[in-house]
Amino acid sequence: MGAVRNISRRSFIKGIGLASGGLIIACNSNPFASEPKDLIEFNPNLFVQLNSDGSLVLVASRSEMGNGVRTSLTSVIADEMEADWKRVSIKQATGDAKYGDQNTDGSRSIRYLYETMRKMGATTRTMLEQAAAKKWEVSVEECSAKDHFVHHTSGKKISFGDLVEIAKTLEVPEEVTFKSKDKFKYIGSYLEGIDVPNYANGSAVFGLDKRVDNMKFVAIKRCPSTFGTAKTFDDSEALKIKGVEKVMQLDRVPRPFGALGGVAVVANNTWAAFQGKDALKVDWDLGANGSYDSDDYMELLTKNVHKKGTVAKESGNVNKAFRKATKIIESTFKAPHLAHAPMEVPNAIAVVNGDTCEVWAPTQDPQTARTEVAEFLGVEKENVTINITFLGGGFGRKSKPDYIVEAVAMAKQLNSPVQVIWSREDDIQQCYFHTVSSQYMKAGIDADGNVSGWLHRYAFPSIMSTFNPAADGPAGWENGSATNMPYLIPDMRVETGKAPAHVRIGWLRSVINIPHGFSVNVFIDELAHAAGKDPLDFRLNMIGTEDRIEGGEGDYKWNTKRFRHVLKQVAKNADWGKKLPEGHAQGIAVQYSFLSYVASVAEVSVKDGKVKVHKVHTVVDCGVAINKNTVESQMEGAAVFGMSLALYGKITAKDGAIEQSNFHDYQMVRMHEAPEIHVEIVDSDEKPTGVGEPGVPVIAPAIVNAVFKATGKRYHSLPLSDHNLV
Amino acid sequence: MTTLNVNGKKHSIDVDPDMPLLWAIRDIIGYTGTKYGCGKGLCGSCMVLMDGQAINSCQMKAATAEGKKIITIEGENKNLQLLQESWVKHNVPQCGFCQPGQLITATALLNSNDNPSERDIENAMSRNICRCGTYQRIKSAIIETVELKNS
Known part of the structure; x- marks a missing residue:
């Protein structure tokens, strides 16, 4: 991301915006154009309007859907600006490329916009300090903004609103300095969602x-x-x-x-x-697609993963490693289509x-x-x-x-x-469905109880089929974590099988990490069991003691130190291995997704053949956590979302038509089933990464692993209602 | 004509007598805080108070609600107001869509039970779905409201 560019005063008054690459450019329209004009306004950029009465309007360029983004993005501007959050109101941007990328998915709003929002705030703060210096005829070095005022070293101060007229006349500075972390007021705090009162009184307009x-x-x-x-x-x-x-x-x-x-x-x-x-x-x-039958289709996928596929990743010699193994473990994992079913159709x-x-x-x-x-x-x-x-x-x-x-x-x-x-029935039956998948996994265990060879072969209709109906295999990015795992497995092969689509396939919260997080985490548990080792110790051993920084995506490499830390920390928080009541057991899972690290421990009981999830402990490392209130909420919500898909989530088709229609046959977890959830956010100075999605993939495998511990029965397909466990 | 008493005001509306109360409230009278979620009485998004009881307004004919006192999320009720304050304090909502229904169900619970147990809360609130999964915070907010009332 580039520095704030100097632009002419003419274009600065018109507002500056973001090109899709994140650079700040001049543009001709002003998002505040429709605001009442009885106040003097200062619009240093597209995201900030400071009025002469001190009220501050900040623009949220991403969509609010429970992700808390209207609060988190704007609080970054307010923090860097030294503004008083109580004076802030939010204006929602319309869809326009001048705001940069507005696509609110992929858990990347903060990741993409954190630095930019800081610049918007820091630029405004700098200009207000310059305005005060000009008014007082003092050096700008003697002026500093704090809590909606600019203070002079002499002790005098002037409110932001009273600086608007002068600030309007100033050039946008070329270089600005960010606040140091110890000066953050809102970033890293527990901020109440700015829209929460309107959700609670029914006035929020959906x-x-x-x-x-x-x-x-x-x-x-x-x-x-x-x-x-x-x-x-x-x-x-x-x-x-x-x-x-x-x-x-x-x-x-x-x-x-x-x-x-x-x-x-x-x-x-x-x-x-x-x-x-x-x-x-x-x-x-x-x-x-009139003959689409999801049972027959699952058979086809399963057949396709039991024969050679297209190699997506290969390292070492997997067959040689299998020959060295003393035990071979093989499993086939199946997971059905899912529908998003947001409460608002x-x-x-x-x-x-x-x-x-x-x-x-x-x-x-x-x-x-x-x-x-x-x-x-x-x-x-x-x-x-x-x-x-x-x-x-x-x-x-x-x-x-x-x-x-x-x-x-x-x-x-x-x-x-x-x-x-759309009616609820339309929503569930005409969705862009989460993919249906079959996965074959094979691994060896050597005489020391270490993994010797890893074969992972999967088939699922690709999201790419929505864009190109002929696509019958995954795009590179859909290999996701399966080819990008922070585990030490020298001999490894990942293959994909054919899977033509018969419904519209789309992305659903955490996307391919749902099936991959499930299969990999459950399979590792099976390997641990076969090796006679504790599932936590076995994972730590697979990660290794060395800090490796590799893989990941672009500048964001994964770091095994962080991966190991969330795993160890969640075990500590959940008191892994503690004595539990009769019929209770814990299961563990860890997943690197959306560039964040999440580990969860689920405590379940199985009584009279029915599973109950009592507790979920989650530890998340998402780099700098902007609003901890939101991060905790997202992890709590992810636990429930993950539990719904683990227990109930299943969309099936017969004669081309979806068989489920509403919440009676596409069930959600309700309060009486919901677990007690504990969340820890790792304190970090690393760049912020995903929050909305990465809490989901660990939940189903943690539950399934706990059920195994409780009953000795290993379930390889979701949902658990298919196994009569709910 | 059907006359409905919603939030203390009388509204005379000319609708098909089979129209559910939900749609009469939303599309005809114009209170949009009451939400459509499933249309089958499964999710609780459309909860309103009818003579103090929480009902799924999608399952109640507008004509049947004539003469009853209907309170929506926009209406006034002492327990509702206390719960709304607690909802804000606990930062309960994520997307917020189901929360009017959740609040109405919780209000009806507190209207009928001064000191609900955790189990009572779970039983009452299991009529409502929150896809964002805010249950833990909903429960905490209700418990705190009960404690506040009883202190």
Whole structure:
């Protein structure tokens, strides 16, 4: 990331923004343009507006979906600026490349924007100090900002608001100095989420809550099989429903995030639209995916991983290592499709006026939405405004703006503002599903109880199939941690098998780390057992005592010291190996994902054949933790999310159609099942890394390993409800 | 016409008598704090107080709610206000979407039980799903509210 560039005062007044590479550039629009003008405003950059009354508006460029990003990103600006957090309000950016990358997924908002937000704050602070120096006619070295004031060494002080007029006249400095860590006030603290009061009083506006004048409510009946089409439909019953105004065909938009198409019911309220949809009789052409059967498909995947695949990674000589082993362990792991099921279903409002369009939607990726809408309408991106509401959960689902394209297509056809609302059934059955996978693992144990040879072969439909329907194997990055493990295994081969997709495949919170974290962590437990060693000691031995810094991603190498530390620390916190009540046992797992290190210990009991998770201890090393309140919340939430997929998560298909439909057959963990969760955040000066996702992958294997310890039974497939354990 | 008493105000609305209370509240009367989550009474996002009891408003016909006192998350109730304060203090919400429903269920619990046990809390709150997994903080916030009330 470059230093803050000096720019002309003219462009500075217009605001400066971020190019996609993170550099600060001049641009012509101002996010604060619609603010009331009765105050004097100081806009040193796109993210900061200081008003003459001292109120401070900070821009959040990423989407808020429970990740706490509106608080964490802006608190970094406020901290560097020496602003008083109580004077801050947040403005949500619209989808626009001038803010840099806004795609709120991949657990990288903080990682990408931490330095930039610091620069935004430090630049503003420096200019306010310069403004005070100018006003007092003293040297700037004698002025320092603190708590919304600039102080002079003589003891006098002036409020930020009173400096606005002078600050406006100053050039943006070329170089700024960051605060030292010991001066941080908000970074590394436990800050209350800035939107929490509005969540608690019901006033936060989610996509579903947004209203525009003359808005129609639209529900869409989509083909049960992916990419099937409506041959004919009978809308006579639907049109009898009070409130239903119109029924019309919606064509598929064949793009990665295009509309699926179907038959749309237009009504004057949501319920009428849903009722109308249920009353439609549609004759479908189920298309090429109409025979998709997920049981048969799992057999195919399993067959494909029991024969030679495409080599994704090879080191040493795995067959030679197997020959040296005294024991050979082999296992096959299976994990089903999952649906994100955010509590707020996909929905979007669109207003199309000639060649301009305005959207309000809960979206994780407003720039992709903007591109898709512009492409669909055949207009310039500048003609499309994407307003981001609060997201009632995202988990990756709301990165895909297909529901926004639907709303735009309907608004255009109807020549009226519309809100497209998915029912829960639509959400679970028409998702961009988490992949289904089969994995074959084989390893040797030598006479000393060490791993001698490691073969990992997996097949799962790739996310790339959403972009290229012919893709039938993983992209390089989808090998994820399987080819990037901080373990010492000299003789190793990773292979991939073929897996064509029959539903839309997408990314779900922690993505491929779910199946890989499960298989690798459970398999290592099996190896430990075969070697007659404690699972913690066996892992530590596999990591080795030497500090190795390698692998990782780009500048972010993994460090075995940090990997080892989270493992040891979680064992200490959970009192690993302690005497437990009858039927109770602990299981452990560790995963490096999204450049962060997470280890968890689950304590479970199995009584009358049913599993209960009593406690989860998690230790996370995510580098500098910006808002510890958020990091702890994310780890707590990840434990519950991980538990839901471990116990219940399963989406299946028969004759092309998804068999589950709502929370009765796609169950979530509820409060009475939820464990006591303890989180420790490793104190670190390292660059910040992922938080939203890396807490998830360790949970299922920690539970499965604990169940083995408790019962002696090893489960190789998820969810545990399939084994009658819940 | 159906007349509903929502948050102390009477609203006369002309809707299909089968329309669930949820949609009457959200789309017709305009209180959007009450959420749609599943439409089947499975997730609790649509909880409102009806004569003090927490009900899934997606499962209650608007016509049946006539003459009842409906309180939504935007409404006034002493226990609700105490819980909302505690929710903020414990930084309970993540995405926040299910929280109105969670708060209404918790309010009904405290309306009917001055001193619920941890088990009582778990039983009552198991009607509500939080996909973000904020259960531990919800429980802590309720326990603290009970302690505050009883101190």
